Amino acid sequence: MVAEIGRRSANLLIVLFIFSCSSGNVQEAEKQNWYKGNLHTHSYWSDGDEFPEVIMQWYKEKGYHFVALSDHNIFQEGEKWVNIRKDSLYRTAFQDYLAAYGEEWVVYEEEGEDLKVKLKTFDEYAPLYHEAERFIMLPAEEISAGYEGKPLHLNATNLDKLIQPREGGSVVEVLQNNINAVLEQRKVSGKPMMVHINHPNFRWAITLEDMIRLKGERFFEVYNGHPSVNNLGDSTRIGYEEMWDFINIAYLEKKQPLLFGLATDDSHSYHEQSSKLANAGRGWVMVQTDTLSPASLIHALEQGDFYASTGVALETLNYTNNTLQVVAQAKEGVNYTLEFIGCEKGEKETRVLKTVQGNSAEFEVGQDMLFVRCKITSSEPQPNPVENMTNQLAWTQPVQPE
Structure with missing residues (x-):
């Protein structure tokens, strides 16, 4: 009997070892959890119009697991008073x-x-909402710099201390100096941190060429819920999704890691709902990892173990053995279109490689591919859309052949 138990234990260890060594951009769902979060939020501490406590309560009640309250060039610390408008x-x-x-x-x-x-400080109000494996807050800042009138904004998440905006002699230099400041703080503190580029098309401040020249940046907003950020571009300038692909083609040519795409609220307005206001609940990320903690979340984000969404929920997202599998959550009366978008080696732009009408599909990523990602479009409308993005969407992160 002891020998039999020993053999079973050995077999189990072998199975667990093989399972743990499975590779992929998105981890195996059986040992992971999905956590919903917003990485771009504003309050009365800068130009938002609500108290942090009320905002955090809203996100927690709506099923979010983490939020980064990222006010402009300020931490929620020290003494700050706000004048309440006389409007009823x-x-x-x-x-x-x-x-x-x-x-x-x-x-x-x-x-x-x-x-x-x-106003209450982060240290005062955060404990009201912290709940293990249910909800956490990440200390954050929107580093708001500029160059010749162009707003150059980056969100730094899980910071140890405030970073004053760095200046520079060009758009790229300003952005790079601020990216470097976050990375340096991360190195010195030993604390996991992340920095991402906010809304490049806001006042058309950051071009594709600017983005391509950056080093050390791993994230940008492929979707931002503010009504003034030009997610879709215009007749002469490209939108964020197209920009994302060109950046990644250039990054891989330079042997830089892939850039990952976030969806965020950039919420400012909490009292009225309108397509002309920056409301909460428009864009978020779903992160797959084992624990709800800053370190675990940031590690998973840096591995690309997440998707960005404006409403679409995925039941399965898995990349194993060079096969990308995507299953959207089935809903009665709701139809999905799954588009696998990628770039072949030697090419200079992406194309749609496969389109599936339905909630489930997979795509084999061949060795001839630079990268492949999936865009999921739902027939279900977004309740409070901006621009002409009326349908609920989701974007998986690009994956490369192994």
């Missing part, structure tokens, strides 16, 4: 805030018609 919409919202959190929590001053409120 904002005064009513303040009364709701006061009723929800109480006089002992809310510090405010009234003088005539003026109303000022002292």
Whole structure:
């Protein structure tokens, strides 16, 4: 009996070893969890119009697992007061805030018609929402620099301390100096951090050529939920998805790692819903990893173990043995179009390699391919879209043949 148990244990160890060594851009679902998160959010600490506590409560109630509150060039630390607008919409919202959190929590001053409120710091409000394997917050900052009037914004997530915007002699130099500042802080602190380029087409500030010249950048926003960022480009300038592919072709030619695409809210407005306002709930990432922690999430993001979404949920996303498998969550009355998009070696642009009408498909990534990704389009409309992006979408990350 002991010998039999020993043989079974040995066989089990062999199976586990083989299983653990399976390669792929997305890990095996059996040992991983999916975590939903938004990496670009604003509050009263900069140019958002709501208290951090209310924002975090909204995201947690909506099923998000992590949020990076990334206000412009500021951490939620120290003392900061905000003047509440006299508009009844904002005064009513303040009364709701006061009723929800109480006089002992809310510090405010009234003088005539003026109303000022002292904002809670990250260290004060974050513990209210932290819940193991349910919800965490990541300290973040939108590093907001510029060059000759062009807004050059990067989000730094899980920072150890505030980074003051770096200057430079060109768009590329400014961006690179700020990327380097984040990477240097990560190196010195030993803390996992990530930096991503925000909305390149916002005021047409960052061109494809600028993006290609960057080094050390692993992420950018393939979708941003702000109504003024030109996700789709215009008649003469390309949109983010097309930009993404050209960047990756150039990066691979230079032996740089692939650039991964995020979907974010860039939320500022929380009291009214409109296609003309930067509302919450438009774009997010679904990260596949074993633990809800900053280190685990950032590691998975850097491995490409995630997809970006504006509404589409994937039931399966797996890349094993050079086969990319995608299964969208089936919904009654909802149809899906799955497009596998890639670039062959020696080519200078991507093309649609395979189109499937249905919620499930797979694609074998041959050795002749530079990379392949999948775009999933749902017939279900997005509840509160921006630009002309009316249908719910998802984007998997590009994968390379092994």
